[in-house]
Amino acid sequence: MTTLGFVTQPAPPAAAPSLILTLKDPLVxxxxxxxxxxxxxxxxxxxxxxxxxxxxxxxxxxxxxxxxVGVHPTTGKAGWWDYLVGPxxxxxxxxxFVVCANVLGGCMGSTGPKEINPxxxxxxxxxxxxxxxxxxxxxxxxxxxxxxxxxxxSVIGGSMGAMQVMEWAVRYPHRVASAIPVAGSYRHSAQNIxxxxxxxxxxxxxxxxxHGNYLEEQRNPKRGLAVARMAAHITYLSETALQNKxxxxxxxxxxxxxxxxxxxxxxxxxxxxxxxxxxxxxxNSYLYITRAMDYFDLAQENDGVLANAFKGTPVRFCLISxxxxxxxxxxxxxxIVRALNAVAANVSFVEVESDKxxxxxxxxxxxxxxxxQGFIDGVAEICGLxxxxxxxx
Amino acid sequence: xxxPALQPxxxxxxxxxxxxxxVADLVPPGSRVxxxxxxxxxxxxxxxxxxxxxxxxxELSMARVRAAVSQGLPVIxxxxxxxxxxxxxxxxxxxxxSQTLQATHxxxxxxxxxxxxxxxxxxxxxxFGHWRVRMSVMFGGRMPVTDxxxxxxxxxxxxxxCTVQDFIDLCRLMNVRIEAAIALNAMGQRLGFAATDARANxxxxxxxxxxTRA
Numbered sequence: 209m210t211t212l213g214f215v216t217q218p219a220p221p222a223a224a225p226s227l228i229l230t231l232k233d234p235l236v237x238x239x240x241x242x243x244x245x246x247x248x249x250x251x252x253x254x255x256x257x258x259x260x261x262x263x264x265x266x267x268x269x270x271x272x273x274x275x276x277v278g279v280h281p282t283t284g285k286a287g288w289w290d291y292l293v294g295p296x297x298x299x300x301x302x303x304x305f306v307v308c309a310n311v312l313g314g315c316m317g318s319t320g321p322k323e324i325n326p327x328x329x330x331x332x333x334x335x336x337x338x339x340x341x342x343x344x345x346x347x348x349x350x351x352x353x354x355x356x357x358x359x360x361x362s363v364i365g366g367s368m369g370a371m372q373v374m375e376w377a378v379r380y381p382h383r384v385a386s387a388i389p390v391a392g393s394y395r396h397s398a399q400n401i402x403x404x405x406x407x408x409x410x411x412x413x414x415x416x417x418x419h420g421n422y423l424e425e426q427r428n429p430k431r432g433l434a435v436a437r438m439a440a441h442i443t444y445l446s447e448t449a450l451q452n453k454x455x456x457x458x459x460x461x462x463x464x465x466x467x468x469x470x471x472x473x474x475x476x477x478x479x480x481x482x483x484x485x486x487x488x489x490x491x492n493s494y495l496y497i498t499r500a501m502d503y504f505d506l507a508q509e510n511d512g513v514l515a516n517a518f519k520g521t522p523v524r525f526c527l528i529s530x531x532x533x534x535x536x537x538x539x540x541x542x543x544i545v546r547a548l549n550a551v552a553a554n555v556s557f558v559e560v561e562s563d564k565x566x567x568x569x570x571x572x573x574x575x576x577x578x579x580x581q582g583f584i585d586g587v588a589e590i591c592g593l594x595x596x597x598x599x600x601x
Numbered sequence: 602x603x604x605p606a607l608q609p610x611x612x613x614x615x616x617x618x619x620x621x622x623x624v625a626d627l628v629p630p631g632s633r634v635x636x637x638x639x640x641x642x643x644x645x646x647x648x649x650x651x652x653x654x655x656x657x658x659x660e661l662s663m664a665r666v667r668a669a670v671s672q673g674l675p676v677i678x679x680x681x682x683x684x685x686x687x688x689x690x691x692x693x694x695x696x697x698x699s700q701t702l703q704a705t706h707x708x709x710x711x712x713x714x715x716x717x718x719x720x721x722x723x724x725x726x727x728x729f730g731h732w733r734v735r736m737s738v739m740f741g742g743r744m745p746v747t748d749x750x751x752x753x754x755x756x757x758x759x760x761x762x763c764t765v766q767d768f769i770d771l772c773r774l775m776n777v778r779i780e781a782a783i784a785l786n787a788m789g790q791r792l793g794f795a796a797t798d799a800r801a802n803x804x805x806x807x808x809x810x811x812x813t814r815a
Binding site: 315557558559 | 633655657663666667670671673674675676677678679684687689690692693798
């Protein structure tokens with residue numbers, strides 16, 4: 209998570225250890241490959257009500273995980289949606305039973321390339337099958353089955369999480385009352401695939417990657433992964449945000465050094481982002497998950513007509529985009545809105561003014577939080593869930 | 602005859618702007634409604650809460666869209682002149698356009714879209730044929746600035762003003778049936794004659810029509 213500017217928040221409590229579900233049956237992937245065994249690592253917050261109707265499923269982004277709130281066990285920092293999720297917050301854990309699972313292909317306990325391949329007794333590495341957004345969602349559906357939740361009140365996620373939200377709404381329209389894709393799209397654009405390819409090539413160009421066998425060979429492609437992260441990180445920000453935060457200011461020095469050290473603060477910042485990332489993320493997971501995003505295209509699988517994906521949908525949608533997001537620009541959300549209008553679906557759509565770029569969905573953005581709160585309260589009323597507790601004076 | 606003050610749908614219902622109240626009263630409970638140019642969602646919120654309509658809104662101003670969505674209303678940001686084409690035919694029982702037709706680039710095309718999307722359209726607009734407007738031009742020699750038309754000519758959003766009679770002529774030209782025609786004063790109170798009455802073109806400051814395809 210980026211923090212451009214300091215925000216004072218009370219220190220969150222440490223996250224509880226993740227729960228692990230091992231699926232009874234193998235998972236047949238979109239590629240046709242059968243994957244087994246499949247584990248899903250997840251966290252829950254709040255309490256499931258008697259009617260099992262107050263579940264909010266959160267879908268995490270590319271490099272996030274199931275640790276939504278509380279102190280992350282690896283980074284020691286607050287979870288990725290600590291701003292939004294918790295008692296009395298927008299996604300109020302006193303009202304909702306919040307579930308978040310590490311995606312299939314991830315590296316925080318769910319089955320992914322760093323786990324052991326039972327056939328060989330070694331880490332999967334590149335023998336791990338290519339997975340898709342649909343496969344991620346299928347594993348989450350199995351988790352909900354296990355938790356005895358037939359229908360969720362809302363499925364919410366940003367960025368790659370928004371792709372999963374869209375997939376949920378399209379694949380299981382009767383299992384979600386509302387869907388909130390934030391800063392997302394119905395397909396990965398050419399530009400986004402291009403950025404991902406740069407990241408993957410950076411990893412694969414690192415000799416330590418060892419054709420994906422680095423775990424077995426006890427090597428660590430951290431340089432490649434750090435470069436991948438640095439390139440990706442630029443896409444999460446905006447030019448304005450970078451300029452305001454760093455400008456051309458120098459890092460701990462009075463003058464240019466006429467060398468290739470991190471003279472500029474922005475270089476130092478990016479290097480820091482890269483180096484800290486490698487401590488918590490698996491390089492092969494990065495390859496697989498970025499691939500899943502690249503393959504995502506809801507229009508293509510509906511003969512190029514996105515609206516066909518939503519015919520007769522009973523789901524209430526709320527799309528939210530950010531004005532300075534150039535990775536998933538507003539136009540992407542608007543294309544989804546147009547498709548939903550074409551089937552007269554129930555849709556709300558707001559573009560939030562922000563100069564923070566794509567990362568705005570992870571930051572303290574009052575307009576975003578207010579919009580989300582209003583939509584959630586509106587749907588809660590329709591679904592017969594209790595209203596938000598009145599704020600204390 | 603003078604129409605009595607309108608009663609809200611329920612005793613508990615709050616009062617909304619009186620011209621919106623007239624629109625609300627024309628919508629049967631449980632209808633599917635698209636409020637085009639819905640602003641901050643005042644009418645939509647009223648219809649949803651007190652008439653249990655399945656309502657949607659389209660609004661140009663992002664600030665107003667945020668205000669509406671923050672109330673839990675299904676409103677999207679969009680431009681009515683380009684975005685109505687996205688909706689399927691007969692998707693709604695009513696499409697509503699309040700006090701906005703005169704600000705569109707192509708009012709006739711907008712009317713066609715409203716009547717394609719909705720089985721009925723409810724359209725209200727300020728009457729440029731009102732006597733105060735006529736006097737302003739005739740004796741003042743200047744573009745009118747009235748309660749209904751409060752902006753000076755150089756910064757008004759109203760680019761296609763019409764009179765009640767002009768509007769009725771357009772309906773005839775488009776072969777559109779007028780189901781109801783309500784004449785209102787600037788306060789939004791009903792006048793003692795219909796908007797199709799000859800007096801309306803001179804005495805009504807605004808008018809409200811319910812239209813269907815003939």
